[in-house]
Amino acid sequence: AAGVIQSPRHLIKEKRETATLKCYPIPRHDTVYWYQQGPGQDPQFLISFYEKMQSDKGSIPDRFSAQQFSDYHSELNMSSLELGDSALYFCASSLVGTDYGYTFGSGTRLTVV
Amino acid sequence: AQSVSQHNHHVILSEAASLELGCNYSYGGTVNLFWYVQYPGQHLQLLLKYFSGDPLVKGIKGFEAEFIKSKFSFNLRKPSVQWSDTAEYFCAVTPFSGGYNKLIFGAGTRLAVHP
Numbered sequence: 121a122a123g124v125i126q127s128p129r130h131l132i133k134e135k136r137e138t139a140t141l142k143c144y145p146i147p148r149h150d151t152v153y154w155y156q157q158g159p160g161q162d163p164q165f166l167i168s169f170y171e172k173m174q175s176d177k178g179s180i181p182d183r184f185s186a187q188q189f190s191d192y193h194s195e196l197n198m199s200s201l202e203l204g205d206s207a208l209y210f211c212a213s214s215l216v217g218t219d220y221g222y223t224f225g226s227g228t229r230l231t232v233v
Numbered sequence: 234a235q236s237v238s239q240h241n242h243h244v245i246l247s248e249a250a251s252l253e254l255g256c257n258y259s260y261g262g263t264v265n266l267f268w269y270v271q272y273p274g275q276h277l278q279l280l281l282k283y284f285s286g287d288p289l290v291k292g293i294k295g296f297e298a299e300f301i302k303s304k305f306s307f308n309l310r311k312p313s314v315q316w317s318d319t320a321e322y323f324c325a326v327t328p329f330s331g332g333y334n335k336l337i338f339g340a341g342t343r344l345a346v347h348p
Contacts, residue, residue: 224277
């Protein structure tokens with residue numbers, strides 16, 4: 121069965137650079153969530169989209185932005201990267217109104233040097 | 234605000250020992266409850282979930298959890314752990330509202346199983 125696909129798997133950037141992370145949800149899922157998991161930390165919710173509109177916002181820095189496109193894939197854009205942005209970034213998708221739950225992608229490990 | 238508390242941050246067991254990981258949440262309404270497992274270097278995988286019905290939920294790999302509404306708890310159990318269960322376990326909750334609310338995670342419990 122198709123899963124949530126994230127790209128790239130690993131990314132190394134320098135401070136002050138920009139990064140774009142991509143998430144392709146399970147087909148027919150209409151909601152995408154982004155989480156940030158620092159080393160030894162629990163996942164922290166960043167932002168979510170339902171039907172291409174932002175549905176909720178968590179602890180996402182102003183330097184970050186995200187959107188969901190017409191094909192339901194989502195991109196997380198990160199600018200002016202800082203060392204503290206080094207983390208594992210997860211995307212999850214779900215289908216509203218069902219009890220299928222949330223499916224997580226394998227994550228993008230971002231290292232800022 | 235909703236929150237999830239996991240009682241133990243680190244648990245060390247020998248193989249064949251029984252496991253119980255505590256999870257309590259704070260939310261007055263109906264919730265959906267989840268346990269996820271994260272093996273070293275890997276992504277979160279769903280162990281089991283509770284939406285409604287039988288409060289005793291069976292998941293994959295021999296895990297089960299019991300929802301006790303009066304105690305706001307959703308403890309994870311396994312009768313006999315294996316070395317391969319070494320991982321981090323996250324309890325998560327989302328208010329029931331059709332399914333597009335964010336998951337709120339607990340701090341996680343790191344389980345180490347020794348042969």
